[in-house]
Amino acid sequence: MFEKMIHHRPPWLVTPPSTKPIAISSRIRLARNMSDLPFPGRCTNEQRSEVILRVTKAVKKTALLKKAEVLKLDSLSPIDRQFLVERHLVSPEFVQQDAPAAVIISNDETCSLMINEEDHIRMQVLRSELNLEEAWEMLNKFDSELEKSLPYAFSSKYGYLTACPTNVGTGLRASAMLHLPALVHEHKIGSVMSAVGKIGIAVRGLYGESSDSKGNMFQISNQVTLGQNEENIVNQLHQIVLRIIEHENKLREALIANKPHQIKNDVGRAYGTLKYAEILTSEEATELLSSLLIGVDLQVFDEVDRTIVNELLIDIQPAHLQKMKGKNLTAEQRDLYRAKLIRTRL
Amino acid sequence: MICSFCNKNEATIHFTEIINSKMEETHMCEECALKKGIETSLPFSFGDILSAITKGIENINQFENEDFLENPECLSCGLTIKDFIKQGRLGCPECYEAFADALKDIIKNVQKSPNHTGKSPKIFPRPKDAKRRIAELEKKLNDAVIEERYEDCVAFRDEIKHLKQPAESDQNV
Ligand SMILES: [Zn+2]
Numbered sequence: 001m002f003e004k005m006i007h008h009r010p011p012w013l014v015t016p017p018s019t020k021p022i023a024i025s026s027r028i029r030l031a032r033n034m035s036d037l038p039f040p041g042r043c044t045n046e047q048r049s050e051v052i053l054r055v056t057k058a059v060k061k062t063a064l065l066k067k068a069e070v071l072k073l074d075s076l077s078p079i080d081r082q083f084l085v086e087r088h089l090v091s092p093e094f095v096q097q098d099a100p101a102a103v104i105i106s107n108d109e110t111c112s113l114m115i116n117e118e119d120h121i122r123m124q125v126l127r128s129e130l131n132l133e134e135a136w137e138m139l140n141k142f143d144s145e146l147e148k149s150l151p152y153a154f155s156s157k158y159g160y161l162t163a164c165p166t167n168v169g170t171g172l173r174a175s176a177m178l179h180l181p182a183l184v185h186e187h188k189i190g191s192v193m194s195a196v197g198k199i200g201i202a203v204r205g206l207y208g209e210s211s212d213s214k215g216n217m218f219q220i221s222n223q224v225t226l227g228q229n230e231e232n233i234v235n236q237l238h239q240i241v242l243r244i245i246e247h248e249n250k251l252r253e254a255l256i257a258n259k260p261h262q263i264k265n266d267v268g269r270a271y272g273t274l275k276y277a278e279i280l281t282s283e284e285a286t287e288l289l290s291s292l293l294i295g296v297d298l299q300v301f302d303e304v305d306r307t308i309v310n311e312l313l314i315d316i317q318p319a320h321l322q323k324m325k326g327k328n329l330t331a332e333q334r335d336l337y338r339a340k341l342i343r344t345r346l
Numbered sequence: 347m348i349c350s351f352c353n354k355n356e357a358t359i360h361f362t363e364i365i366n367s368k369m370e371e372t373h374m375c376e377e378c379a380l381k382k383g384i385e386t387s388l389p390f391s392f393g394d395i396l397s398a399i400t401k402g403i404e405n406i407n408q409f410e411n412e413d414f415l416e417n418p419e420c421l422s423c424g425l426t427i428k429d430f431i432k433q434g435r436l437g438c439p440e441c442y443e444a445f446a447d448a449l450k451d452i453i454k455n456v457q458k459s460p461n462h463t464g465k466s467p468k469i470f471p472r473p474k475d476a477k478r479r480i481a482e483l484e485k486k487l488n489d490a491v492i493e494e495r496y497e498d499c500v501a502f503r504d505e506i507k508h509l510k511q512p513a514e515s516d517q518n519v
Pocket residue numbers: 349350351352353354355374375376377378379
């Protein structure tokens with residue numbers, strides 16, 4: 001499974017060469033629980049194993065995941081676990097636990113399902129670019145198949161019951177990953193966060209360890225899960241993402257009109273560093289790759305293919321590097337190998 | 347206005363937080379907002395909100411002595427309201443009823459409306475479970491009528507109605 005994943009690009013990462021998407025990917029996630037067992041946090045290990053058994057059996061009857069591989073968490077090495085997190089297939093919280101848990105991943109990585117995260121079931125569909133409705137359609141169908149063989153915890157008042165009341169109701173979290181360099185450059189991210197926050201939409205940085213979002217990547221997602229139906233939630237987020245994209249595009253046009261030399265200079269320097277550096281930390285590399293994306297998107301730089309940059313953003317992460325190299329690497333070794341990988345690919 | 351987290355930068359983000367079940371305005375700078383967004387899975391997580399509720403209680407001893415925090419507990423999984431506040435997570439599906447009062451406020455504050463309007467399972471629930479549940483609800487409805495809890499009456503009645511004709515109420519509006 002991992003062998004194949006290392007050498008294949010997940011489809012959600014692949015965009016046609018002609019498009020220059022600000023929205024990199026879209027995701028829909030649903031939370032579901034069994035009606036007759038405590039939530040995972042209060043389950044005994046026996047009960048958790050029972051959940052794994054039931055869910056894997058039910059999943060085998062679905063069209064989408066019947067052939068998918070079931071990965072038990074305890075069979076995964078620390079690097080495998082981190083690899084799945086970097087790949088956006090599981091949450092960091094999921095892999096940090098010791099109790100029985102499992103993940104089921106479709107062959108093309110479009111659909112995955114965590115068993116015994118905070119809820120018994122957390123399932124997701126990931127699509128490239130802004131395709132929230134398509135992702136919802138796919139996941140909705142899958143969920144309807146699953147419910148035929150699983151007694152979901154559901155109340156007519158509160159809807160699907162979840163361990164945390166912030167997920168109750170639809171159990172649905174829709175999110176889009178956006179590349180917003182112009183909004184960051186012009187210090188407008190704060191006002192975007194504030195504006196959408198008022199209507200129950202959250203914006204958070206991605207690929208970040210410290211105080212700001214490295215690589216100008218942001219995740220936009222709904223916070224409200226109860227009182228609105230699924231279509232409304234998905235559609236509302238879609239509309240807001242379109243507005244943010246429009247905002248970003250306007251700022252990009254202004255940037256290229258007003259500061260063409262500065263932009264070209266930034267992009268060229270980023271390329272130079274990436275092409276010739278001997279040592280690159282993941283933070284620095286992510287930042288520089290984001291600058292390259294800006295160059296490609298603003299058509300001031302055509303030395304590199306967008307897909308290569310997108311792929312590098314995933315591949316330069318620590319567990320990906322170690323999987324590719326086939327062994328554990330220290331931080332210093334990773335920085336060397338990362339720089340080498342980028343030099344070769346560019 | 348200055349950011350209430352670092353007390354340094356100009357606050358550009360304003361949001362409401364629930365403190366002692368009251369909405370309060372919080373102001374923060376972009377830097378702190380991003381930092382908070384990265385550290386938690388939600389920008390202002392439910393854990394934050396709950397710890398905000400408990401902020402009003404002056405010290406932990408007082409907190410420990412609050413009887414209402416031990417009582418009620420969920421008969422099905424044994425979770426107390428104190429556990430719930432500490433962990434920010436419920437123990438089992440039945441907890442939604444055991445902590446109905448506390449949840450009413452919280453849900454009102456974090457969600458759009460307290461009523462589900464989305465998808466429901468086609469075969470919800472299995473006939474056997476439905477019968478047991480209807481019996482339970484009828485008893486609760488009775489109690490609610492006697493105690494004149496009209497809001498609860500409506501909720502119980504709705505659920506019984508839903509259980510008795512699942513095929514019709516399945517259709518989403
Ligand atoms: Zn601050």
